[in-house]
Amino acid sequence: MSLPRNTKAKQAVLDEINRSTYALSQPELFERVKGTCDRVTVYRILDRLVAENKIHRIVNVDGTLNYAACNQCDTHNTHAHDHLHFSCLECKKIECLSEQSVHVQLPSHYQIKELFLTISGICPTCQGG
Amino acid sequence: MSLPRNTKAKQAVLDEINRSTYALSQPELFERVKGTCDRVTVYRILDRLVAENKIHRIVNVDGTLNYAACNQCDTHNTHAHDHLHFSCLECKKIECLSEQSVHVQLPSHYQIKELFLTISGICPTCQGG
DNA sequence: TAATTAATGCAACCTAGTTGCGTTTTGCAA
DNA sequence: TTGCAAAACGCAACTAGGTTGCATTAATTA
Ligand SMILES: [Mn+2]
Ligand SMILES: [Mn+2]
Ligand SMILES: [Zn+2]
Ligand SMILES: [Zn+2]
Numbered sequence: 001m002s003l004p005r006n007t008k009a010k011q012a013v014l015d016e017i018n019r020s021t022y023a024l025s026q027p028e029l030f031e032r033v034k035g036t037c038d039r040v041t042v043y044r045i046l047d048r049l050v051a052e053n054k055i056h057r058i059v060n061v062d063g064t065l066n067y068a069a070c071n072q073c074d075t076h077n078t079h080a081h082d083h084l085h086f087s088c089l090e091c092k093k094i095e096c097l098s099e100q101s102v103h104v105q106l107p108s109h110y111q112i113k114e115l116f117l118t119i120s121g122i123c124p125t126c127q128g129g
Numbered sequence: 130m131s132l133p134r135n136t137k138a139k140q141a142v143l144d145e146i147n148r149s150t151y152a153l154s155q156p157e158l159f160e161r162v163k164g165t166c167d168r169v170t171v172y173r174i175l176d177r178l179v180a181e182n183k184i185h186r187i188v189n190v191d192g193t194l195n196y197a198a199c200n201q202c203d204t205h206n207t208h209a210h211d212h213l214h215f216s217c218l219e220c221k222k223i224e225c226l227s228e229q230s231v232h233v234q235l236p237s238h239y240q241i242k243e244l245f246l247t248i249s250g251i252c253p254t255c256q257g258g
Numbered sequence: 259t260a261a262t263t264a265a266t267g268c269a270a271c272c273t274a275g276t277t278g279c280g281t282t283t284t285g286c287a288a
Numbered sequence: 289t290t291g292c293a294a295a296a297c298g299c300a301a302c303t304a305g306g307t308t309g310c311a312t313t314a315a316t317t318a
Binding site: 063064107121123124 | 188189190191192193194213215216218226231232233234235236238239240241242243244245246247248249250251252253256
């Protein structure tokens with residue numbers, strides 16, 4: 001693989017992701033870094049950041065792709081994203097739930113690669129009291 | 130809600146879904162029922178079948194929407210889709226894993242509505258021996 | 259500072275899904 | 289059996305998210 005370079009746009013996108021408490025979509029990110037680069041560039045930056053294990057891609061329950069910081073990953077080498085995600089039906093935000101243990105009765109004859117676990121419902125903020 | 134009607138197209142789509150061993154996308158379904166109706170009609174039929182609890186919608190790990198028969202649902206009234214799904218990285222097919230128990234340490238302060246659980250990996254067929 | 263090539267901008271394209279509206283069918287009732 | 293209301297449909301136009309090709313710009317490293 002070719003060695004990655006650091007650019008203003010790449011840093012701007014990564015900053016926005018790190019700053020956010022929930023996962024952001026490409027349209028949301030493009031809106032936030034508007035002026036620094038083209039929308040196509042945001043797509044390419046996101047692909048690279050995922051490949052570099054700096055962020056991870058979360059599929060929401062409606063199929064939209066979102067990107068979040070790797071908070072629960074101490075090192076970016078080993079990357080087991082078997083943590084839970086929570087998707088709020090009210091504010092539509094999806095976030096990582098760190099350290100939530102999940103026990104899955106693994107199916108036999110299937111070769112497991114990764115787990116995708118998302119709970120939908122209402123987040124604490126939207127319950128408002 | 131208005132009372133649903135039965136049409137040739139609706140029956141054709143439902144038959145394809147029931148016949149399949151894995152979940153099908155709208156493009157796949159349109160291909161299979163080609164000639165019986167317009168592609169827009171397939172979208173509308175799928176929405177209705179989901180609303181009528183005849184099928185359920187599965188979001189694959191890449192964000193694509195797929196539709197599968199409600200095999201594990203004895204009655205179509207109560208509809209708790211907390212079963213596992215398996216998504217094959219090789220053949221790209223996604224299927225329901227019936228009766229696989231999942232134990233999730235529920236997060237406090239969050240109001241749970243539904244569980245979305247998908248395992249990615251290699252299916253028995255694609256392991257080929 | 260110059261060379262290498264990763265990263266970008268831009269235009270064009272693609273796929274999945276939606277919307278509006280006039281027409282056709284379905285199911286039910288007279 | 290026929291008539292009617294509205295569910296379902298076809299078609300065209302549109303939208304959103306994402307991709308691709310290619311010429312140009314800019315980050316690294318020597
Ligand atoms: Mn991570
Ligand atoms: Mn079901
Ligand atoms: Zn919320
Ligand atoms: Zn497979």
